[in-house]
Amino acid sequence: MVLTYLQVFITGGIICVLGQILINLTKLTPARILVMFLLIGVLLEAIGVYKYITKFGGAGASVPITGFGAALAKGAIDGTISDGLLGSVSGGLEAVAVGISAVIFFAFVSGILASSKTK
Amino acid sequence: MSQTKFFQNSVFIQETASIVGPKEADGPISGYFDRKLEDDLLGQKTYELAESKLHALTIRLLLNKAKLNEKDIDLCIGGDLTDEIYCSNFAMRDFDIPFLGMYSACATFGATLISAALYIYSGQMNKVVCSTTSHFSSAERQYRFPLEFGNQRTPLAQWTVTGCGASLLNNKEGHIKLESATIGKIVDFGVSDVNNMGAAMAPAAMKTILSHLEETSRDADYYDLIATGDLGDGGLQLLKEIAKDEGIRFDKTNCTDCGILIFNREAQKVGQGGSGAGCSSAVFNGYIYNKMIERQYRNVLLVPTGALISKTSSLQGQTIPGIAHAISFERI
Amino acid sequence: MNEPNKEYLKLIKEKMPKTKHFSTIVRAFIIGGLICCIGEALNDIYGLIFKTLSEDEIKSIVTITIILITAILTSFGIYDKIGNFGGAGSIIPITGFANAVVSPAIEHKKEGIILGLCSNMFKIAGPIIVVGITSSICVGIFVLFFKGAF
Numbered sequence: 186m187v188l189t190y191l192q193v194f195i196t197g198g199i200i201c202v203l204g205q206i207l208i209n210l211t212k213l214t215p216a217r218i219l220v221m222f223l224l225i226g227v228l229l230e231a232i233g234v235y236k237y238i239t240k241f242g243g244a245g246a247s248v249p250i251t252g253f254g255a256a257l258a259k260g261a262i263d264g265t266i267s268d269g270l271l272g273s274v275s276g277g278l279e280a281v282a283v284g285i286s287a288v289i290f291f292a293f294v295s296g297i298l299a300s301s302k303t304k
Numbered sequence: 305m306s307q308t309k310f311f312q313n314s315v316f317i318q319e320t321a322s323i324v325g326p327k328e329a330d331g332p333i334s335g336y337f338d339r340k341l342e343d344d345l346l347g348q349k350t351y352e353l354a355e356s357k358l359h360a361l362t363i364r365l366l367l368n369k370a371k372l373n374e375k376d377i378d379l380c381i382g383g384d385l386t387d388e389i390y391c392s393n394f395a396m397r398d399f400d401i402p403f404l405g406m407y408s409a410c411a412t413f414g415a416t417l418i419s420a421a422l423y424i425y426s427g428q429m430n431k432v433v434c435s436t437t438s439h440f441s442s443a444e445r446q447y448r449f450p451l452e453f454g455n456q457r458t459p460l461a462q463w464t465v466t467g468c469g470a471s472l473l474n475n476k477e478g479h480i481k482l483e484s485a486t487i488g489k490i491v492d493f494g495v496s497d498v499n500n501m502g503a504a505m506a507p508a509a510m511k512t513i514l515s516h517l518e519e520t521s522r523d524a525d526y527y528d529l530i531a532t533g534d535l536g537d538g539g540l541q542l543l544k545e546i547a548k549d550e551g552i553r554f555d556k557t558n559c560t561d562c563g564i565l566i567f568n569r570e571a572q573k574v575g576q577g578g579s580g581a582g583c584s585s586a587v588f589n590g591y592i593y594n595k596m597i598e599r600q601y602r603n604v605l606l607v608p609t610g611a612l613i614s615k616t617s618s619l620q621g622q623t624i625p626g627i628a629h630a631i632s633f634e635r636i
Numbered sequence: 637m638n639e640p641n642k643e644y645l646k647l648i649k650e651k652m653p654k655t656k657h658f659s660t661i662v663r664a665f666i667i668g669g670l671i672c673c674i675g676e677a678l679n680d681i682y683g684l685i686f687k688t689l690s691e692d693e694i695k696s697i698v699t700i701t702i703i704l705i706t707a708i709l710t711s712f713g714i715y716d717k718i719g720n721f722g723g724a725g726s727i728i729p730i731t732g733f734a735n736a737v738v739s740p741a742i743e744h745k746k747e748g749i750i751l752g753l754c755s756n757m758f759k760i761a762g763p764i765i766v767v768g769i770t771s772s773i774c775v776g777i778f779v780l781f782f783k784g785a786f
Binding site: 193195196197199200201203205207219222223224227230243245254258261262265270274278287288292301304 | 736757
């Protein structure tokens with residue numbers, strides 16, 4: 186139990202540290218960092234490496250945006266294998282549909298209810 | 305062609321007014337501002353409208369302090385940072401006074417003072433109001449990220465001042481004289497980091513100060529105070545460094561920056577210091593003007609500085625041109 | 637006129653304060669690790685509550701919960717403080733993505749529901765959706781051509 190959480194903490198922590206190093210050294214904006222890590226996740230899943238990271242790190246690998254990328258790639262691969270070309274096109278988005286729908290819905294509701302506050 | 309214009313004995317500051325936001329009210333020079341806002345939204349729906357209201361309130365306060373009517377004023381000159389100087393244009397809806405909008409980024413206050421001084425010197429006008437404003441929240445959403453976005457501020461970043469300052473210039477002899485002014489040229493040394501505006505503006509400040517000192521045949525120590533607009537701490541260090549190479553010695557004079565004066569940098573976590581079109585105008589019209597009235601300073605050189613970025617130019621990978629105008633004040 | 641002044645750019649690098657690498661990295665590690673642990677904990681808790689659901693379904697509910705929590709923290713102006721402290725630690729987890737969608741939605745409500753809130757919702761995070769979907773389709777097509785290998 187404790188060990189599992191330690192693995193989660195370390196995996197998630199290290200992915201974020203890599204991002205922080207990039208921000209510190211290159212002055213990349215958050216949007217670019219997110220896109221880069223997403224692409225890394227897609228690539229690692231496509232070459233079959235990310236599932237080992239997930240196996241070790243659990244939520245530490247699936248919660249970061251790399252996990253989102255991996256889920257997209259996994260969806261596309263699974264979709265292709267079961268449905269062919271149609272699956273290649275729809276598989277990725279299907280796999281992350283829950284996350285994207287939830288983000289859009291909650292963002293809309295928050296936008297309606299909340300208003301921005303000065304710092 | 306000389307960049308420096310002399311106004312003889314024809315342009316004076318009759319009155320000033322300044323209003324700042326809650327964070328600025330916690331700063332070290334808080335006591336010098338006329339009014340401090342408790343609510344930086346001023347009961348408005350948007351921060352842009354709040355900034356307009358702030359601008360209008362400051363001009364109204366100035367007219368009240370000077371005991372003048374709108375009819376007595378020949379012209380208002382003003383500007384801000386938001387879109388097409390949204391906040392100044394909308395502020396002036398409340399006034400029956402001719403208006404010229406001006407944009408020179410955070411150096412706008414300098415540009416308005418110089419224009420007003422030249423109009424008065426030419427004899428065409430008697431009383432001109434100069435005012436500029438900025439608001440943290442409207443600037444932040446325009447140039448950076450939404451307010452609720454969880455982004456880490458770099459140590460180079462500056463904090464846009466929520467504040468407005470207004471000066472009433474006239475041709476009747478008063479306590480403080482606009483003695484001369486140097487209109488800045490645009491200078492671009494190739495800085496492209498939008499978080500490092502102090503570094504982008506320091507060369508412009510150096511060139512303007514250099515021209516001013518050369519054309520007036522003065523040394524830097526002629527001035528009791530040289531105050532740049534919003535270079536911040538790092539930018540001011542850079543200015544001193546590159547000025548040394550040009551032979552300007554700042555060590556005998558008090559050379560500081562309005563963005564450093566307005567906040568406790570460390571305690572208030574504002575990075576390099578304050579910035580914005582309202583920074584130099586609030587600090588001048590509040591702090592520096594009153595210090596001159598108290599005779600703490602006799603000769604002051606105010607050098608508002610501006611980083612001329614636009615949302616489009618920075619996305620297109622362009623470097624940041626800087627500008628600085630210098631205005632020399634004398635306590636009579 | 638527009639030649640960059642190399643000496644000056646070098647001077648900037650020497651004189652301007654540097655980012656504090658050690659403290660920002662440690663903070664990113666702690667915040668990033670913590671957010672992931674919250675995800676893992678939710679996973680465990682939901683596993684105990686919803687015994688009939690599959691692992692994937694539980695993961696989906698965890699994602700929804702994390703995004704909901706982020707939306708609430710963003711609405712109350714708390715997430716930007718976490719972000720200023722944690723840096724990449726709060727940007728790279730899915731919470732950072734959610735924050736990047738929710739914050740412009742809140743900010744741009746003032747320009748109207750349709751042209752403000754809805755149009756600007758993906759102002760920051762839009763590239764993630766575009767790049768994510770495009771790259772996933774590329775991966776899919778790649779797999780289609782080399783199906784035999786899988």
